[in-house]
Amino acid sequence: MNKLHYFKSDTTNIQLPKKIGYPHNYTPHSIAKIAAEELQEYLLTQSDFKHDFGLSNNSTKALGKMFGVLVVKHPTGKIGYIAAFSGKMANKTQHNFFVPPVFDILAPNGFYIQIENKLNIINEQIHLLTNKKEYLELKKQYYTQKKNHEELLNQEHSKVKRNRKLRKKQQLVNNQLNINEEFYLREYEVYLNDKINSLRQTFLNYENKIELLKKQRAETSANIQQKIFKHYLFTNANLQSKNLLDIFNNTQNIPAGSGDCCAPKLFQYAFKHQLTPIALAEFWWGKPLTTSIRKHLHYYVACSGKCKPILNHMLQGLIVEENPLIKKLNKPQELNIIYEDKYMLAINKPAEFLTVAGKEISYTIESLVREKYPNATGPLVVHRLDMSTSGILLIAKTKETHKELQAQFINKTIQKRYVAIVNGILPNQKGTINLPLRVDLEDRPKQLVCYEYGKEALTHWETVSANKGRTKIYLYPITGRTHQLRVHMAHHLGLNSPIVGDDLYGTKSNRLHLHAESISFIHPVTKKEMKLTIPVPF
Numbered sequence: 001m002n003k004l005h006y007f008k009s010d011t012t013n014i015q016l017p018k019k020i021g022y023p024h025n026y027t028p029h030s031i032a033k034i035a036a037e038e039l040q041e042y043l044l045t046q047s048d049f050k051h052d053f054g055l056s057n058n059s060t061k062a063l064g065k066m067f068g069v070l071v072v073k074h075p076t077g078k079i080g081y082i083a084a085f086s087g088k089m090a091n092k093t094q095h096n097f098f099v100p101p102v103f104d105i106l107a108p109n110g111f112y113i114q115i116e117n118k119l120n121i122i123n124e125q126i127h128l129l130t131n132k133k134e135y136l137e138l139k140k141q142y143y144t145q146k147k148n149h150e151e152l153l154n155q156e157h158s159k160v161k162r163n164r165k166l167r168k169k170q171q172l173v174n175n176q177l178n179i180n181e182e183f184y185l186r187e188y189e190v191y192l193n194d195k196i197n198s199l200r201q202t203f204l205n206y207e208n209k210i211e212l213l214k215k216q217r218a219e220t221s222a223n224i225q226q227k228i229f230k231h232y233l234f235t236n237a238n239l240q241s242k243n244l245l246d247i248f249n250n251t252q253n254i255p256a257g258s259g260d261c262c263a264p265k266l267f268q269y270a271f272k273h274q275l276t277p278i279a280l281a282e283f284w285w286g287k288p289l290t291t292s293i294r295k296h297l298h299y300y301v302a303c304s305g306k307c308k309p310i311l312n313h314m315l316q317g318l319i320v321e322e323n324p325l326i327k328k329l330n331k332p333q334e335l336n337i338i339y340e341d342k343y344m345l346a347i348n349k350p351a352e353f354l355t356v357a358g359k360e361i362s363y364t365i366e367s368l369v370r371e372k373y374p375n376a377t378g379p380l381v382v383h384r385l386d387m388s389t390s391g392i393l394l395i396a397k398t399k400e401t402h403k404e405l406q407a408q409f410i411n412k413t414i415q416k417r418y419v420a421i422v423n424g425i426l427p428n429q430k431g432t433i434n435l436p437l438r439v440d441l442e443d444r445p446k447q448l449v450c451y452e453y454g455k456e457a458l459t460h461w462e463t464v465s466a467n468k469g470r471t472k473i474y475l476y477p478i479t480g481r482t483h484q485l486r487v488h489m490a491h492h493l494g495l496n497s498p499i500v501g502d503d504l505y506g507t508k509s510n511r512l513h514l515h516a517e518s519i520s521f522i523h524p525v526t527k528k529e530m531k532l533t534i535p536v537p538f
Contacts, residue, residue, distance in 0.1 A: 003099050003269060004072070006080040009034050016079070017279055019319045023263055023302040023311050026321065027508055032281035035069040035081035040297070042097060043067075043285060051090040054287025055296070064286030064294055065089055068262025072275035082275070084265040087257060099269035102259045103231045115224045122217045126210060135206045142196065142203040149192040156188055232259045234310055235271045237317025247309050255442050258306045267314045277318060288492045291448040292440055293505045305442030328352055329361045329387070335368050339532055343401045343525050344394065348534045351390040351511045356381055369395055378402050383409055386483060388503070391418070391516025392534055404524030409480070415520040418475040419464075419536045421513040422489050422497040423506065426471045430462035433488040433495065437481045446504055447483045449491055457481040459488045461495070470500060485514060513538050
């Protein structure tokens with residue numbers, strides 16, 4: 001039980017929560033924050049390990065890390081906390097202050113190390129073969145001759161084609177000659193292949209050896225992965241256990257690193273040592289990531305891709321808060337129409353309301369519009385606003401209107417202006433952010449900056465005013481990627497100033513301070529230029 005830490009701070013007057021916060025959407029309880037602060041103090045003063053978090057330098061090797069604390073009650077009734085880190089730290093999976101991993105693949109006498117040694121031997125054999133001088137010379141010689149023979153064969157094909165065109169032009173038809181030419185080309189190709197047959201066979205012998213080793217490596221890797229999945233065994237509050245294969249049902253859908261995040265480690269240790277979970281908190285420590293948004297000392301909820309399926313099992317038997325988002329999104333709403341004619345309408349979408357249905361929510365702007373306009377044809381919603389964003393949304397009443405308006409969005413002729421309030425005072429008055437985005441497959445609906453697979457995302461911005469450590473800005477999105485404005489504001493390669501109230505990329509507030517204030521477009525039927533504006537509600 002040396003992983004259980006009792007509070008140095010006085011927590012006697014803190015009222016403990018009666019339920020565990022919903023792990024994918026919660027605000028850390030005050031007692032969990034105290035535990036996190038004590039862990040942070042340990043990280044600043046510890047000498048147990050060396051890891052470059054990038055707190056005091058610009059090292060390219062620096063790596064920030066997610067840490068977590070779980071406030072727990074000991075069977076004696078005493079309150080303390082346990083701590084965890086995600087993945088590995090200082091190239092190790094275990095450190096004195098922290099709970100152990102659910103399954104330690106780096107255990108010295110474990111099967112993973114033994115099979116990893118086998119894989120290393122295979123990799124070394126592949127490396128030696130693919131870099132062997134004889135193989136490289138054979139490969140070069142074979143492909144050079146193969147290319148030369150292809151060029152010779154193409155030349156003969158071209159000659160035959162020219163001769164046939166000439167005979168056709170001169171109206172000299174000779175079917176027998178055509179047949180002879182086809183026979184000649186086939187024979188010539190056989191002749192060329194025979195010339196390099198010995199060289200090809202020697203080269204293919206090397207290739208087959210390499211492919212056989214690669215196949216052996218792939219099979220070994222697949223087998224070890226299955227074995228690892230079976231050894232990741234998660235216990236819940238009812239002391240029922242499931243492995244990763246049971247939890248995800250399909251091995252192809254198990255994300256890399258599943259089970260190595262903080263929350264599963266913490267709950268696993270608590271249940272195995274009869275500790276009652278009370279409150280959870282996870283925070284980022286150190287240098288931000290290049291892709292996803294992680295800021296030093298900011299709190300974050302458990303991810304959806306890796307942790308949600310695991311925690312759905314592990315939290316069975318505990319009293320857990322309802323997902324506050326479900327309750328919020330099912331709150332009755334009315335359409336606030338700011339413009340309407342027989343072809344289209346524009347509405348002022350409230351914050352925290354979905355535009356179209358999601359997996360768990362069907363009560364949306366789209367459902368309200370369909371209810372109000374049952375005779376409308378075709379798609380209704382022309383474009384989308386993020387759930388947390390308020391402002392102008394265009395709705396089409398006919399399929400033709402929808403097609404015309406969407407074409408304007410696609411051609412980028414529609415002009416939109418958003419108003420946002422961001423944390424911090426910006427050093428410049430205006431600028432452009434160009435950071436490509438893609439969905440975070442392990443933590444939907446969040447987005448990542450990704451230069452390899454991301455889609456172009458371009459935003460112009462300008463400062464309006466600054467007051468009390470915050471800046472009001474205008475935003476002009478040139479592209480319309482999911483969460484584009486939120487990521488571009490928060491990411492350290494963008495403005496590095498999250499929008500106030502951004503619960504995904506910043507910190508919670510009463511609402512997300514982002515509003516689609518105005519939109520300019522050509523009316524799809526009258527062809528007149530239209531500009532709609534709705535006042536900022538914050």
